[in-house]
Structures are given as C-alpha cells and as structure tokens.
Amino acid sequence: MSxxxxxxxxxxxxxxxxxxxxxxxxxxxxxxxRGRDRQEVVAVQGESILFSLDPNLDLxxxxxxxxxxxxxxRPIHKVRKALQHSxxxxxxxxxxxxxxxxxxxxxxxSDHAFNATIWDxxxxxDFQGRGxxxxxxxxxxxxxxxxDISNITLFADQGVVSFYERLGFTPDPEGIKxxxxxxx
Numbered sequence: 120m121s122x123x124x125x126x127x128x129x130x131x132x133x134x135x136x137x138x139x140x141x142x143x144x145x146x147x148x149x150x151x152x153r154g155r156d157r158q159e160v161v162a163v164q165g166e167s168i169l170f171s172l173d174p175n176l177d178l179x180x181x182x183x184x185x186x187x188x189x190x191x192x193r194p195i196h197k198v199r200k201a202l203q204h205s206x207x208x209x210x211x212x213x214x215x216x217x218x219x220x221x222x223x224x225x226x227x228x229s230d231h232a233f234n235a236t237i238w239d240x241x242x243x244x245d246f247q248g249r250g251x252x253x254x255x256x257x258x259x260x261x262x263x264x265x266x267d268i269s270n271i272t273l274f275a276d277q278g279v280v281s282f283y284e285r286l287g288f289t290p291d292p293e294g295i296k297x298x299x300x301x302x303x
Contacts, residue, residue, distance in 0.1 A: 159258070160214065164249060167214040168222075170258050174208035180221045187243050202226065206235060206266075209258050211242070211251060222246045223255045227263060227271075235263050237273040256286050 157172040178195050186192070202208055211223030223242040229235035237259055242252045263271055274297075275283050280290060291297075 161254065163251065163254070168251065168254075169212040169214045169219065170255075171210045171212065172208065172262065173210070174202050174205060176202065176208070176210055176221070176224075178202075181224060184221050184224060184241055184243055185239075187245075188241055190241070201238075204228065205238075206231065207259065207262055209255060209262065211255050213246070223251055225255055225259050227259060229263075229266075229268060231266075233268065234270040234272070235268045237271065240273070252282065253286065256283075260286075 159170040161168050161170065178198050181198065182192065182195065205226040206229035207227040209225050210221060213220040213222045221243075223246065225237060225240040227235045227237045237256075240252070240256065240259075242255065260271060273283065273288065275288075284290070
C-alpha cells in the first residue's frame with residue numbers, strides 16, 4: 120500500500136490538492152468562479168468553459184459526444200441507469216452567451232468511503248489538445264478527494280495511458296493485477 124500512502128499521505132494529499140487547483144490553459148487565464156449550483160466557469164484560451172456536477176444530462180446529447188469520439192452506441196436506458204448509480208458526474212460545456220454545448224464528460228462510481236473508479240472520460244475531438252481533458256480529470260479528482268475518497272482507479276485504453284500517467288496514475292501499482300469476467 121505504499122503507492123497509495125505516497126499518493127494520498129500528507130505529501131501526496133498536498134500534491135493532489137495542487138494538481139486539482141491548477142488550471143491547464145496558457146498564461147493569462149481568468150481565475151475560476153464558483154456558483155451555488157455546483158457549477159464552475161473557467162476561461163480557457165479566451166473561451167468560457169463550464170464544469171457542472173449536475174447528473175441530469177440530456178442523454179442524447181451525451182451519446183452524440185460519445186459518437187464524436189467513435190465509441191459504440193449504448194442503450195439510452197442503460198446510460199440513464201449508469202448516471203443514476205454514479206457517485207460523481209462531471210460535465211464540461213462550451214458556453215457562449217446562453218448557448219451551451221456538451222464538450223466533455225466523466226463519471227465515477229464509489230463505495231462512498233474508500234474507493235472510486237472513474238469511467239467514461241470523453242472530450243469532443245474539436246476541443247482536444249487544449250488541456251481540457253486534464254482540467255476535467257483535475258475536477259474529478261478534486262471532487263473525489265473532497266469526499267475523502269483515497270483510492271482512485273480507472274481503466275484506460277492503451278492509447279491514453281500516457282495521458283493518465285502524466286496526471287499521476289500508475290498502471291498496476293505494486294504489481295496488483297486486475298481481473299475481469301465477461302459473459303461468454
């Protein structure tokens with residue numbers, strides 16, 4: 120467990136807080152503003168990006184986002200159920216005046232005490248490469264740590280492992296191997 124102690128011990132907690140507080144856009148960004156509705160607006164490269172913790176999303180808009188990155192279609196009733204049973208839902212929106220467009224999403228499940236697993240991290244291709252995926256993950260980690268969750272895991276496709284490593288995730292810490300069961 121030294122990996123987890125290092126990550127979430129006194130020194131690790133400070134570095135996690137620092138990670139969660141950093142903004143990812145270039146110099147000159149506007150500081151974040153937080154409202155009572157659990158939304159946060161961040162200026163990224165001159166554009167307003169809204170982060171929301173509201174789990175009530177337009178499921179068709181979410182599926183359009185997933186389609187944009189090439190994910191397989193999922194039955195809407197199962198997506199609804201997944202959101203209802205998630206511990207945390209973070210959505211990221213492009214905001215121009217009163218117009219909002221869903222451009223990013225992540226969710227986490229949890230035992231509500233020690234562990235959380237992050238799922239479905241997605242950023243629209245038009246908004247990739249701007250640091251928004253990093254900012255989305257920082258928001259997820261910040262919110263999980265605020266709930267005193269100390270073990271945060273995720274599953275990553277091979278192509279994005281280095282992205283998560285740069286955020287402090289380690290593949291198979293201390294040689295722990297995951298096991299999976301799939302229907303035959």
